[in-house]
Amino acid sequence: MQLPLLASTFLTVFVAELGDKTQLTIVTISGTSNNTLAVFLGSAGALVLASLLGALAGGSLSSLIPPAALQLAASLGFLVIGSRLLIRVRQEAS
Amino acid sequence: MSATSDPSSGSTAGSAPTPASVPEAGAPEVSNAQLSGPEASGAALPASFVSILFTTFTTVFLAELGDKTQLAALLLSAQSGRPGVVFVGAALALICSSLVGVLLGRWLATVLPPQRLELFAGVLMVALGLWLGVQAAVQLLHAPTAAVLQTPVAATLLPGSSVPGLILSLG
Numbered sequence: 658m659q660l661p662l663l664a665s666t667f668l669t670v671f672v673a674e675l676g677d678k679t680q681l682t683i684v685t686i687s688g689t690s691n692n693t694l695a696v697f698l699g700s701a702g703a704l705v706l707a708s709l710l711g712a713l714a715g716g717s718l719s720s721l722i723p724p725a726a727l728q729l730a731a732s733l734g735f736l737v738i739g740s741r742l743l744i745r746v747r748q749e750a751s
Numbered sequence: 752m753s754a755t756s757d758p759s760s761g762s763t764a765g766s767a768p769t770p771a772s773v774p775e776a777g778a779p780e781v782s783n784a785q786l787s788g789p790e791a792s793g794a795a796l797p798a799s800f801v802s803i804l805f806t807t808f809t810t811v812f813l814a815e816l817g818d819k820t821q822l823a824a825l826l827l828s829a830q831s832g833r834p835g836v837v838f839v840g841a842a843l844a845l846i847c848s849s850l851v852g853v854l855l856g857r858w859l860a861t862v863l864p865p866q867r868l869e870l871f872a873g874v875l876m877v878a879l880g881l882w883l884g885v886q887a888a889v890q891l892l893h894a895p896t897a898a899v900l901q902t903p904v905a906a907t908l909l910p911g912s913s914v915p916g917l918i919l920s921l922g
Contacts, residue, residue, distance in 0.1 A: 659836040666840025674848040678879055679814050683849050685872040686807050687856025689865075695800045697853045699807030704845035707815040709838055724816075725890035731813035732884035738810060739876025746870045 670708070679704070682735070689742060811849075814883075 674680060679700075687696045831837060859868060 659831075659833055662831050662833060662836045663840045666837050667844045670841045670844035671848055674845060675851070678883075679811055680848055680852040681875065681879070682810055682814055683807075683852030684856040684859065685875060686803075686810070687853040688859045688863075689856075689869050689872050690803050692800055692803045693853055693857055695803040696807050696856070697849060699804040700811045700849040700852070701846045703808045703810075703812035704815055704849055705842045707812055708841040708845055710816070711841070713834060713838075723891070725887040727813060727816045728883050728887035729891070731810070731816075732880045732882075732887060734810045734813055735876045735880030735883060738806070739873045739878075739880055742869050742873030742876065746866060746873060749866055749869075 686738070 683696065683700045686700075687693060690696055863871075
């Protein structure tokens with residue numbers, strides 16, 4: 658068992674992830690939706706798959722897909738969810 | 752659920768109207784209402800389990816790819832030469848951090864009124880989307896000067912690069 662490597666990976670990733678935009682997203686979705694289990698399963702599955710790709714690809718993923726294109730797709734997702742929330746707030750207010 | 756419970760309650764009511772059968776029929780509805788959280792009593796939209804799962808997965812996955820966590824995992828994997836151990840450590844840390852995020856959101860939902868939380872979350876998401884979109888568009892259009900144009904304020908000061916970036920991120 659590579660316990661030091663496991664512990665250092667865990668600590669590095671956990672500290673890097675606290676307060677990140679990904680965790681802000683999870684807090685937002687969890688606070689405004691009514692199914693906690695679905696939010697947890699969806700976010701944990703996405704993060705595990707992303708880290709699997711990161712550990713396996715070893716740099717080849719960023720050469721296949723430019724990170725800016727992925728970021729652009731993520732920004733569109735944020736805009737869709739945010740505007741849906743704001744529309745819902747307006748509908749509830751009126 | 753209701754289609755299967757209705758004939759049983761109808762048959763018990765027809766044969767013998769015992770009061771003990773009424774709480775048994777009502778028990779699953781109470782547990783479902785408790786599971787769905789405090790907004791279920793309000794005017795929240797009835798989103799299904801699968802749609803919430805899909806939305807969360809897509810957003811978090813896209814936001815996480817190319818993020819600094821993945822770069823750290825990549826770096827550790829390349830340094831150690833043991834991608835399996837790195838994957839297990841990173842996956843455990845990410846599951847813990849997403850659990851922290853979900854519990855924090857649940858706690859916020861009990862503290863703040865739902866409408867104010869939705870307004871705050873919507874503004875935050877739109878701001879994050881604009882910020883990420885401007886960053887990504889600037890990187891795509893002007894790759895060498897991407898380090899200078901980190902903030903949207905700096906991007907709007909330079910009209911040549913910011914206007915196509917804003918159009919790309921909004922459209």
